[in-house]
Amino acid sequence: MNILSLFLKRNTAPVARERLQILLAHERAVVGGSDLVAVLREEILAVIAKHMQIDPGAVRVKMDRNQSLSTLEVEVDIPAPSGARPGDKPAETAAEDETPKAKVA
Amino acid sequence: MAKVLVVTSGKGGVGKTTSTAALGAALAQQGKNVVVVDFDVGLRNLDLVMGAERRVVYDLINVVQGDAKLAQALIRDKRIDNLCLLPASQTRDKDALTEDGVARVMEELKEKFDWIICDSPAGIERGAQLAMRHADVAVVVTNPEVSSVRDSDRIIGMLDSKTLKAERGERMEKHLLLTRYDPLRAERGDMLKVDDVLEILSIPLLGIIPESQEVLRASNIGQPVTVSNISSAPARAYIDAAKRLQGETLVVTIPADRRAGLFGKLFGRRAA
Numbered sequence: 191m192n193i194l195s196l197f198l199k200r201n202t203a204p205v206a207r208e209r210l211q212i213l214l215a216h217e218r219a220v221v222g223g224s225d226l227v228a229v230l231r232e233e234i235l236a237v238i239a240k241h242m243q244i245d246p247g248a249v250r251v252k253m254d255r256n257q258s259l260s261t262l263e264v265e266v267d268i269p270a271p272s273g274a275r276p277g278d279k280p281a282e283t284a285a286e287d288e289t290p291k292a293k294v295a
Numbered sequence: 296m297a298k299v300l301v302v303t304s305g306k307g308g309v310g311k312t313t314s315t316a317a318l319g320a321a322l323a324q325q326g327k328n329v330v331v332v333d334f335d336v337g338l339r340n341l342d343l344v345m346g347a348e349r350r351v352v353y354d355l356i357n358v359v360q361g362d363a364k365l366a367q368a369l370i371r372d373k374r375i376d377n378l379c380l381l382p383a384s385q386t387r388d389k390d391a392l393t394e395d396g397v398a399r400v401m402e403e404l405k406e407k408f409d410w411i412i413c414d415s416p417a418g419i420e421r422g423a424q425l426a427m428r429h430a431d432v433a434v435v436v437t438n439p440e441v442s443s444v445r446d447s448d449r450i451i452g453m454l455d456s457k458t459l460k461a462e463r464g465e466r467m468e469k470h471l472l473l474t475r476y477d478p479l480r481a482e483r484g485d486m487l488k489v490d491d492v493l494e495i496l497s498i499p500l501l502g503i504i505p506e507s508q509e510v511l512r513a514s515n516i517g518q519p520v521t522v523s524n525i526s527s528a529p530a531r532a533y534i535d536a537a538k539r540l541q542g543e544t545l546v547v548t549i550p551a552d553r554r555a556g557l558f559g560k561l562f563g564r565r566a567a
Contacts, residue, residue, distance in 0.1 A: 201483070201484025201485060202484070202485050203481065203484050203485055203486055203487050203488065203491065204484065206440075206441050206487055206491075207487060207491045207495070209441060210441055210444055210445065210495050211495060213445065214445065214448050214495060217445075217448070217449070218448070218452070
């Protein structure tokens with residue numbers, strides 16, 4: 191440590207405060223996003239339930255957010271109707287993107 | 296009407312157990328019927344901090360699972376008549392706590408006590424969520440330090456979404472308890488100030504507990520700091536915080552321990 195650095199030594203608390211403000215602004219948005227997923231899940235469930243009988247636990251919504259690509263993944267299990275042929279696909283998967291670059295999940 | 300209070304923080308080691316013991320004792324010293332409940336299954340410590348470690352026979356999990364009656368598990372404090380401890384289990388797994396079982400115990404406690412203070416485990420997992428589940432009031436214990444503030448922010452989010460109160464659409468009453476605060480270092484600009492933390496977390500301030508050797512001395516001998524040295528700075532801060540919890544409006548101050556004399560100035564610095 192030289193003499194100059196003794197004089198230039200900065201207070202550290204303002205740095206801590208600024209780092210926290212930036213970080214928490216970001217983290218609160220992400221946590222808010224998980225609420226969005228819950229809302230989406232409920233509404234998607236309600237729409238599908240209007241047209242067919244589904245198990246409320248059989249809807250999975252997943253959102254991944256990255257810098258270049260974000261995906262919304264919705265997976266719904268549709269129970270086989272009584273008397274369905276074996277081999278009917280039990281599940282349907284759809285993927286939608288928020289960005290033009292498409293990625294099918 | 297009984298009040299359920301959770302002492303929580305997210306981060307470990309910030310003073311949840313110390314604060315649970317001190318606030319519980321202070322409320323009891325102010326004439327309330329108080330029970331402090333340890334939710335830290337597998338890592339119980341509230342019994343040790345309260346000096347009751349050799350009197351534990353049954354614990355919260357025994358009561359939850361119906362192996363013991365609540366009255367058998369409650370340990371009455373030897374110094375304060377109207378203060379009880381419900382210890383956690385040291386040997387069992389956290390999964391032994393069921394949501395229904397905890398709900399049943401809480402209902403039973405509400406009939407006997409004015410204040411039920413739940414000492415949350417660190418973290419944001421099941422144990423912490425069960426501890427906050429039934430709370431009417433939350434005390435968020437925070438150190439003026441970045442990782443603690445960040446974790447407190449996370450816990451505040453959970454208090455607003457994962458508790459029964461939040462699920463019923465009611466507002467959870469949350470208070471900040473700033474612990475291990477050193478006004479000199481804050482003044483020098485090397486510690487987050489009270490206002491910085493308040494601005495970031497934006498919940499009302501319950502109290503500021505100054506950094507003090509009295510806290511360690513109290514836990515060494517197994518007494519809440521409000522019992523071991525009632526006139527010490529942290530004890531006065533906890534006593535005021537307990538009064539605020541009961542609705543009193545008091546100006547928040549940062550109590551200071553007696554100024555060190557010449558001897559303390561010469562030799563006391565080594566600990567800093």
